[in-house]
Amino acid sequence: MGRRRQYCRQSCRQRAYEHRSSLRGTTIPENAVVLSAEEAAALSDRAFAVRCAAEDVATALDEEAPPGEVRQLVAQLTDLARDAERLR
DSSP states (O other): OOSOOSSSSHHHHHHHHHHHHHHTTSSSOTTOOOOOHHHHHHHHHHHHHHHHHHHHHHHHHHTTOOHHHHHHHHHHHHHHHHHHHOOO
16 A cells, blocks of 8 residues: 555665765766776676677678688677676
8 A cells, every 4th residue: 555665775765865965965866877097997897898899700701701700790790789787
């Protein structure tokens, strides 16, 4: 009965309150994701690695590389993309 719960636990509710409070009086939007310079650089590096791996796959296909080599490059691309998904 009543409203559905917005937070799974009291600790999640507390973290959300702390987040909102820390942004009060700033121009940072409430739904913004804030990364440290180190985290932003690591994310950029991972994105660059994914792009390079994708270019390697495209080059291998253009050069009609053997299927085993292409499969290996695609597996590497998939691993790098999976790693790039994480923010922290």
